[in-house]
Amino acid sequence: MAGEVERVREALRALEAIPDALDRAAACTELLREWPELHRLVADVRQQAVLTAKAQNVTYRAIGERLGMTGEAVGQIAAGRGRASS
Numbered sequence: 001m002a003g004e005v006e007r008v009r010e011a012l013r014a015l016e017a018i019p020d021a022l023d024r025a026a027a028c029t030e031l032l033r034e035w036p037e038l039h040r041l042v043a044d045v046r047q048q049a050v051l052t053a054k055a056q057n058v059t060y061r062a063i064g065e066r067l068g069m070t071g072e073a074v075g076q077i078a079a080g081r082g083r084a085s086s
Helices: 002-016 021-055 060-067 071-078
Strands: none
Touching: 002 021, 021 060, 021 071, 060 071
């Protein structure tokens, strides 16, 4: 799990390492243009994972403990209302 997150972090840090300032700015602009859709995708993947865990009889409280949030926040994610943060 942590490997995937670290690869995303490394890719973002690689933007900083692009030597040409305009190429760096262009790469960032491209990413920012796509960010709303990418954010929705991450939120959807999280929601589906929460719903899968719940279907496996894991409580919202237990899911929340694993995710570092409250069971109430997890319930909001499951209902599609916890998309912006959490």
